[in-house]
Amino acid sequence: MTKHQKRLSVPKSWPVERKTDTFTVKAAGGPHGEEGVPLVILLRDVLGYVDSKKEARYALSQDAILVNGDPINDERRPIGMFDIVAFPQREEYYRVFPDEGGRLALTEIDADSADSRLGKVKGKRQVTGDVTQLSLHDGTNITVDDDGYSTNDSVVIDNESKEIVAHFPYEEGALVTAVSGNHGGKIGELLEIDVTLGSGSNIVTVDSQREDDDGEFETVEEYVVVIDENFVGEDSSSEDASGETASMGDDE
Incomplete structure (x- = not known):
């Protein structure tokens, strides 16, 4: 390799x-x-x-x-x-x-906000002991006794205990952010989930909260993550990260 x-x-x-x-x-x-x-x-x-x-x-x-x-x-x-x-x-x-x-x-x-992190539930299955295992977007696996979680929900993980401290269901009316695609970085209310029959991706409609947007936008379900209100109003980044990078000539 x-x-x-x-x-x-x-x-x-x-x-x-x-x-x-x-x-x-x-x-x-x-x-x-x-x-x-x-x-x-x-x-x-x-x-x-x-x-x-x-x-x-x-x-x-x-x-x-x-x-x-x-x-x-x-x-x-x-x-x-x-x-x-x-x-x-x-x-x-x-x-x-x-x-x-x-x-x-x-x-x-x-x-205080750094004490926990958000995770999107990408999958769930039953494991030994009749408990449910949640697979998160970053590859983390967490076992839970309560089976009240669904794929595309979001959970908040305490960084010290590694346990779930909050749960945000994926449903119409939820606050979401687009993390990829043409609308990446936008935050808004999930207005509608259009279920696509067959193997195609579900389409979601989001009401953007950005003043410079036209309002609603559509994207595929995989591109949105449910978040909480703590994500709203934060600066977009501490550094520009827009591509103005230092030389990488020392990589080798």
């Missing part, structure tokens, strides 16, 4: 320039699958806290960076949608959240 990642082939959600250099850092195995952005890219090219992978490794060796409450020791650890990246010594906390167009960006949050 190749150890290199060409810029032109990275997912559209990655906050990197495609044409400045040939290669960039390749994510290690872990959460979020191919969509996960290597942590070093956020540290170096979005926040500007390090200049190289060597500096990133040193910072990680000091337990100075937490992801979802846990210290990280691999600068290539994949970071993805709704992860919480914390710098306790700097008293800085960020949520990974899609900006306009679906590109991942960092939204600054307070310390």
